[in-house]
Amino acid sequence: MLLAINPEWQTRAREEVQEICQGQMPDADMIQKKKVLTMVIYESLRLYPPAPLISRESFEDLKFGNINNPKGLNVWTMFLTLHYDQDIWGPDAHDFKPERFANGISGSCKHPHVSLPFGASACICLGQHFAMSELKILLSLLLSNFSFSLSPKYRDSLVLTVTFRPEHGVNLTMRKL
Numbered sequence: 541m542l543l544a545i546n547p548e549w550q551t552r553a554r555e556e557v558q559e560i561c562q563g564q565m566p567d568a569d570m571i572q573k574k575k576v577l578t579m580v581i582y583e584s585l586r587l588y589p590p591a592p593l594i595s596r597e598s599f600e601d602l603k604f605g606n607i608n609n610p611k612g613l614n615v616w617t618m619f620l621t622l623h624y625d626q627d628i629w630g631p632d633a634h635d636f637k638p639e640r641f642a643n644g645i646s647g648s649c650k651h652p653h654v655s656l657p658f659g660a661s662a663c664i665c666l667g668q669h670f671a672m673s674e675l676k677i678l679l680s681l682l683l684s685n686f687s688f689s690l691s692p693k694y695r696d697s698l699v700l701t702v703t704f705r706p707e708h709g710v711n712l713t714m715r716k717l
């Protein structure tokens with residue numbers, strides 16, 4: 541959806557796929573080289589993190605500033621709000637700008653540890669590298685075979701429960717290249 545409404549990024553990502561894959565099925569080496577696609581995926585996961593919150597239980601009494609956090613309490617961190625914080629990402633925090641990730645996650649914002657699409661610490665997503673590979677393969681195949689734009693049927697409605705997802709799916713108009 542973000543590539544459909546940002547055709548310049550769709551073109552950049554497609555050119556990179558064509559240059560690296562040369563019409564072949566993407567392999568592990570090719571996936572590693574896809575810098576533009578990585579930036580696009582990180583920025584999409586910043587704006588629309590599929591799992592927008594994580595929880596942790598305190599094993600002992602803790603105090604954060606003037607907030608008491610007794611043993612056994614579950615603390616829920618809504619990183620969706622962190623991903624849109626203008627103090628962290630700048631005044632364009634609401635915009636799709638994959639170039640923020642040109643120098644990886646560490647160079648993307650003021651406090652890179654708040655870029656949390658896969659969570660953090662000991663419970664960080666076990667499948668994150670697998671998920672990134674899957675996304676790069678899927679997007680490479682889509683980009684090399686189709687151009688896409690937003691369908692007139694698209695209805696913007698996001699549902700936030702344990703996951704963050706489009707209520708009515710994502711209707712796109714696909715054209716075979």
Ligand code: HEM
Nearest residue numbers: 590591594657658659660662663664665666667668670671
């Ligand atoms: C874009 C895709 C994905 C996203 C955004 C995502 C995100 C997350 C997040 C936010 C957590 C919680 C981390 C935390 O509590 O700090 C998590 C945990 C986990 N994810 Fe994913 N995930 C994705 C794909 C996958 C895939 C493909 C697999 C398996 C093949 C996977 C396996 C797991 C497992 C096993 C955990 C629990 C880790 C633990 O508690 O030790 N995830 N994921």
